[in-house]
Amino acid sequence: MAAQAKHDWADDEDLDDSGIQNAAASSGIVDLPPTQKITNKDGSTTIIEYRYNDNGQKVKTTRRIRFITHREVVNPRVAERKSWPKFGQSAKDGNGPAPDTTSVGENIIFKPSINWRKDAKDESKDPNAQAMKDKLKDKKVKCRICNGEHFTARCPYKDTMAPIGEAADVAAGGMDDGGDPALASVGAAGAGKKGSYVPPALRGAGGAKGESMSGGSKYGERDDLATLRVTNVSEMAEEGELRDMFERFGRVTRVFLAKDRDTGMAKGFAFISFADREDAVKACNKMDGWGFKHLILRVEFAKKAA
Amino acid sequence: MRPILLSGHERALTQVKYNRDGDLIFSVSKDQQICVWYAHNGERLGTYHGHQGAIWTVDVDPTSTIIASGSADNTIRLWDIKTGKCLKTWEFPTAVKRVEFNEDGTKLLGVTEKRMGHLGTIVVLDIIVDVDAEQSDEKAMTIVCDESKATVAGWSYLSKYIIAGHEDGSISQYDAKTGEQILNYPIHELDNAITDIQWSQDRTYFITASKDKNAKLITAKDLEVLKTYVSDTPLNSAIITPKKEYVVLGGGQAAMDVTRTSARQGKFEARFYHKIFEDEIGRVRGHFGPLNTVAAEPNGKGYASGGEDGYVRVHQFDKGYFDFMYEVERERANRIGVTA
Numbered sequence: 001m002a003a004q005a006k007h008d009w010a011d012d013e014d015l016d017d018s019g020i021q022n023a024a025a026s027s028g029i030v031d032l033p034p035t036q037k038i039t040n041k042d043g044s045t046t047i048i049e050y051r052y053n054d055n056g057q058k059v060k061t062t063r064r065i066r067f068i069t070h071r072e073v074v075n076p077r078v079a080e081r082k083s084w085p086k087f088g089q090s091a092k093d094g095n096g097p098a099p100d101t102t103s104v105g106e107n108i109i110f111k112p113s114i115n116w117r118k119d120a121k122d123e124s125k126d127p128n129a130q131a132m133k134d135k136l137k138d139k140k141v142k143c144r145i146c147n148g149e150h151f152t153a154r155c156p157y158k159d160t161m162a163p164i165g166e167a168a169d170v171a172a173g174g175m176d177d178g179g180d181p182a183l184a185s186v187g188a189a190g191a192g193k194k195g196s197y198v199p200p201a202l203r204g205a206g207g208a209k210g211e212s213m214s215g216g217s218k219y220g221e222r223d224d225l226a227t228l229r230v231t232n233v234s235e236m237a238e239e240g241e242l243r244d245m246f247e248r249f250g251r252v253t254r255v256f257l258a259k260d261r262d263t264g265m266a267k268g269f270a271f272i273s274f275a276d277r278e279d280a281v282k283a284c285n286k287m288d289g290w291g292f293k294h295l296i297l298r299v300e301f302a303k304k305a306a
Numbered sequence: 307m308r309p310i311l312l313s314g315h316e317r318a319l320t321q322v323k324y325n326r327d328g329d330l331i332f333s334v335s336k337d338q339q340i341c342v343w344y345a346h347n348g349e350r351l352g353t354y355h356g357h358q359g360a361i362w363t364v365d366v367d368p369t370s371t372i373i374a375s376g377s378a379d380n381t382i383r384l385w386d387i388k389t390g391k392c393l394k395t396w397e398f399p400t401a402v403k404r405v406e407f408n409e410d411g412t413k414l415l416g417v418t419e420k421r422m423g424h425l426g427t428i429v430v431l432d433i434i435v436d437v438d439a440e441q442s443d444e445k446a447m448t449i450v451c452d453e454s455k456a457t458v459a460g461w462s463y464l465s466k467y468i469i470a471g472h473e474d475g476s477i478s479q480y481d482a483k484t485g486e487q488i489l490n491y492p493i494h495e496l497d498n499a500i501t502d503i504q505w506s507q508d509r510t511y512f513i514t515a516s517k518d519k520n521a522k523l524i525t526a527k528d529l530e531v532l533k534t535y536v537s538d539t540p541l542n543s544a545i546i547t548p549k550k551e552y553v554v555l556g557g558g559q560a561a562m563d564v565t566r567t568s569a570r571q572g573k574f575e576a577r578f579y580h581k582i583f584e585d586e587i588g589r590v591r592g593h594f595g596p597l598n599t600v601a602a603e604p605n606g607k608g609y610a611s612g613g614e615d616g617y618v619r620v621h622q623f624d625k626g627y628f629d630f631m632y633e634v635e636r637e638r639a640n641r642i643g644v645t646a
Contacts, residue, residue, distance in 0.1 A: 077370065078329040082344070087390040088353030089314075089339070102348040105309040105592060105619060111626035112552070112578055112587040 200231040226274040229302040234293035250279025310348035312618035314341040319612025322601040325370040336360035367411035376402030394441040408461040426455025449485045462526035463509040471500025502543040515544035539573040549606025551581040558596025
């Protein structure tokens with residue numbers, strides 16, 4: 001953290017034009033405030049240092065450091081080597097690791113396991129597929145047009161009959177698996193503009209469950225506590241990319257990206273399940289409003305499928 | 307575990323080495339300087355300057371007094387670890403691809419490249435492990451590899467043999483006193499170069515890494531293949547971890563193919579295998595390019611890897627690493643615990 005303290009850029013111009021005296025006056029000769037050390041209540045120390053950078057600008061560095069004494073017994077040879085002076089390109093470095101050559105990477109979870117490969121695969125696919133199968137076992141396919149036992153798309157009356165949702169009264173009765181009175185009323189009120197597009201981000205906003213969720217009921221009562229709904233996802237998105245983005249916050253157990261069956265393009269929403277709800281909260285806070293493929297993601301907790 | 311990233315090099319790493327106490331890490335890359343780091347916090351102690359070409363290899367003597375380095379400027383140089391001073395330079399007709407001290411640090415072998423009409427050789431130099439000593443100019447021995455050039459070489463237990471890996475995938479055993487070839491077996495697939503040889507702690511067996519995607523555990527005495535570790539990518543380096551019975555393999559797609567693939571497909575991960583059961587037990591990712599070199603901490607607490615991406619990553623293992631046991635291992639441990 002470096003802040004330029006009380007130095008106007010306009011002064012720099014002067015400094016360049018008006019020769020040595022001025023330059024000398026503003027670069028180095030003026031005494032710097034002494035280094036301050038403040039001991040904080042929580043046991044950490046704040047160190048404020050001032051220095052001039054290459055352009056003669058004053059730089060204030062504030063570091064907050066907590067000292068933890070860690071005792072380690074090493075053999076005398078190692079101990080001796082720790083006191084060696086630095087040399088070569090490191091000759092000018094101070095004590096401790098120099099920030100330009102040494103940094104700490106992100107945490108890597110590494111736990112050897114015999115079936116690590118299977119574990120990795122299982123968590124992405126198998127439990128969901130199994131859960132889905134279980135849920136679908138006692139579900140029947142029901143046509144929205146004629147209530148027959150086939151998919152709506154395969155309905156013989158597809159072109160001749162209007163879907164049940166067309167008329168307001170049928171809509172209320174027709175969404176039998178919705179069951180949500182709020183939704184039914186919304187459906188009734190909005191029946192006139194049924195075909196109008198509602199952006200995915202707004203679908204859930206009315207307090208009713210989103211339109212995109214209507215298909216979600218078949219996934220049953222998965223642990224929704226740690227599941228995020230991501231909307232406004234680009235058509236070009238891939239599950240892997242989403243997984244990569246969200247894995248930063250913790251272990252992701254499932255990524256579901258809705259895709260168009262024919263084109264294979266993403267439909268614009270996805271569900272991300274975390275193993276841990278706290279991770280999900282973190283991810284929700286961080287990723288809401290995140291730019292991804294020219295679109296701004298909207299992330300919220302998935303609502304329970306009614 | 308949180309790896310420490312060392313970014314002292316501007317080009318691809320070629321070798322990383324721990325000293326015997328495990329407190330210093332030496333790293334060399336194609337950018338003509340050697341860096342030495344404190345292993346516990348990643349602080350850079352210094353750099354060694356003088357080489358005029360890419361540095362291919364480095365090794366440290368057992369007392370951590372001097373290091374030797376081999377470079378594409380056709381020299382082997384000896385350096386004082388503490389001050390960074392170059393103590394001695396030996397010139398060769400071609401680049402030096404590998405140097406290694408024997409167990410007591412009195413001999414140094416160097417593997418020279420086959421180029422411009424010169425055959426690949428393995429040279430042996432007598433070393434006096436003392437900063438002030440005058441090192442001999444003479445080569446104690448030269449082994450000429452007339453069939454296939456040696457790519458890597460090392461000293462066996464008691465400096466009895468020199469084991470060399472060749473470009474054609476074969477391993478040979480030379481008598482370290484006379485330089486006579488005793489054995490030569492085509493152990494890896496034909497024309498898949500051996501890219502690394504690293505020793506067990508007592509130097510009675512070693513692990514090889516090869517471009518044929520396999521690593522093998524081989525005895526020094528009669529070059530018997532004990533174990534084979536199969537991976538799915540060309541390997542650049544392999545180590546045997548002390549303390550736990552694992553091996554670590556490093557590799558990844560060749561640098562020239564990297565731009566065509568994503569990081570995930572590139573397989574830039576350190577692969578852990580169980581040394582005895584030959585099963586893969588996990589991977590550690592992090593590098594953006596293939597791993598060129600892997601080094602084991604001599605106390606078994608961690609490892610360091612150097613990649614084509616110019617970074618050295620120093621890892622300290624967590625508890626989970628030490629706790630992992632196969633069922634049979636656990637049963638045995640329990641039995642011993644009961645009887646003891």
